[in-house]
Amino acid sequence: xxxxxxxxxxxxxxxxxxxxxxxxxxDDLSEDDIEVVLDVARVLxxxxxxxxxxxxxxxxxxxxxxxxxxxxxxxxxxxxxxxLGGHAVFLGPNDTHLDRGEPVSDTARVLSSYNDFVVAxxxxxxxxxTMAEHASVPVINALSDAAHPCQALADLLSLRQAFGxxxxxxxxxxxxxxxxxxSFAVAAATMGVDVTMATPEGYEPAADALDRAAERGPAxxxxxxxxxxxxxADAVYTDVWISMGEEDEREEKLAAFExxxxxxxxxxxxxxxxxxxxxxxxxxxxxxxxxxxxxxSLAWQQAENRLHVQKALLAHLADATxxxxxx
Numbered sequence: 001x002x003x004x005x006x007x008x009x010x011x012x013x014x015x016x017x018x019x020x021x022x023x024x025x026x027d028d029l030s031e032d033d034i035e036v037v038l039d040v041a042r043v044l045x046x047x048x049x050x051x052x053x054x055x056x057x058x059x060x061x062x063x064x065x066x067x068x069x070x071x072x073x074x075x076x077x078x079x080x081x082x083x084l085g086g087h088a089v090f091l092g093p094n095d096t097h098l099d100r101g102e103p104v105s106d107t108a109r110v111l112s113s114y115n116d117f118v119v120a121x122x123x124x125x126x127x128x129x130t131m132a133e134h135a136s137v138p139v140i141n142a143l144s145d146a147a148h149p150c151q152a153l154a155d156l157l158s159l160r161q162a163f164g165x166x167x168x169x170x171x172x173x174x175x176x177x178x179x180x181x182x183s184f185a186v187a188a189a190t191m192g193v194d195v196t197m198a199t200p201e202g203y204e205p206a207a208d209a210l211d212r213a214a215e216r217g218p219a220x221x222x223x224x225x226x227x228x229x230x231x232x233a234d235a236v237y238t239d240v241w242i243s244m245g246e247e248d249e250r251e252e253k254l255a256a257f258e259x260x261x262x263x264x265x266x267x268x269x270x271x272x273x274x275x276x277x278x279x280x281x282x283x284x285x286x287x288x289x290x291x292x293x294x295x296x297s298l299a300w301q302q303a304e305n306r307l308h309v310q311k312a313l314l315a316h317l318a319d320a321t322x323x324x325x326x327x
Contacts, residue, residue: 021317022132022139024125025147026187027212034156034190036321040312041157041305043324048083048308055085056320062088062117065096065107066142068244070121072279072306073142073150077119080311089115108134117314120144123245138317146206148180151278152187153313154305155237158298159193161305162274163234166191172233172270173197174226175260175286176253177205180239180278185209189217196221198229200256226260230270235298237276238262238286254285262287267296274298 022028029037047054062081066074074090081088093099098107108131111118118139120128125146132139141149160166171188173181177199186209188195195213197205197220204222213220223229230236241257242250262275275291277299283289292299315321 020136020138022135023149023313023317024128024132024139024141024144026149026152026183026190027216029149029190031190031216033316034153034187036316036325037153037309037312038157038160040315040321040324041153041308044083044311044315045305045308054083054324056315056323057081057116057318058085060084060086060116060314060318061114062086062119062314063111063115064088064090064119064121064142065111066090066092066121067123068121068143070142072303073121076306076310077142080307080314084311084314086116088119104130105134107131108139109136112136116318140313140317144179146179146182148183148278149187150306150310150313151180151302152183153309154302155184155276155278156187156191156193157305157309158276158302159235161301162298166193168192168194169234170194170196170232171235171237171276172226172230172273173199173237174230174262174266175199175238175257176203176241176243177222178239178243181205182209184237185213185220186216189213189220192217194218196223196229196233198223198226198260200224200260203256226266227269230266230273233270233273235274235276236262236267236270239278240280240282241286242282257286261285262291264288264290267291276302279303 064077078088104127112135116137118135119142121142122128122144125144128141128144141147163169171193182205185195201224210220241253275297277287279299281287281292
């Protein structure tokens with residue numbers, strides 16, 4: 001099997017002054033954008049911890065169009081919009097006319113007329129691109145087969161919290177070169193983080209994602225030996241080997257990924273490294289419970305940070321960060 005190579009178009013800079021900025025991939029955010037999001041996220045984290053109100057998007061509305069089930073993504077976006085003073089409307093697979101033949105373009109136009117944001121979690125990244133083409137409000141990718149930009153932002157915030165700075169950090173990805181891996185690679189390169197990616201042969205990250213990362217910063221290194229790849233790493237990151245929709249490939253992938261588990265033996269080669277996982281985790285497959293529950297684990301911090309970075313991203317897209325940063 002080879003990793004799906006999905007060529008993606010960037011929507012970073014709108015074609016007209018009144019066009020919305022969409023976030024379909026991390027590429028749609030510049031280095032400055034990411035810096036603002038991370039800075040605002042830290043402010044919002046402190047506000048939550050100290051019980052300070054921060055309703056900078058009063059009466060704003062957000063449509064959440066989810067084709068895939070979710071725990072962290074749904075709850076963090078809904079809770080986040082409530083914190084910001086707005087309201088989120090959740091639309092599951094049975095709540096729209098998409099399965100009854102309505103084009104994505106029509107749904108995008110209608111949701112734009114009701115809402116200030118559209119957040120979509122879809123199987124096919126192409127559906128997001130169509131939605132963004134026809135939407136008149138920002139469209140945010142809450143996960144697609146090709147990208148997971150919000151997770152990448154949470155990962156960067158977690159690394160900054162753990163190490164104080166992103167400059168000169170070294171992170172090793174171990175496992176499948178999937179959508180989370182490629183989004184992290186591009187985001188990390190943008191912020192100057194060195195990334196090594198250790199995958200079984202045939203499961204490398206998409207070539208276009210590696211090219212995009214190299215255009216933004218340090219080019220990721222792709223290898224096939226996890227033990228040597230983690231040596232000297234500040235953090236080691238993994239994700240599930242069998243993603244949603246890949247259940248029929250389970251036995252094939254388990255065999256292919258033998259030796260790529262994030263466990264104590266692997267971390268012996270990186271004695272000071274933190275362990276990262278975007279969750280949900282399959283304990284005993286890509287990571288052991290021992291590592292996930294250890295003091296070295298950043299997984300729970302990464303999960304919480306989904307809330308903070310997504311709130312910051314919404315405020316940034318609405319040009320509502322000034323009062324937060326000035327305060």
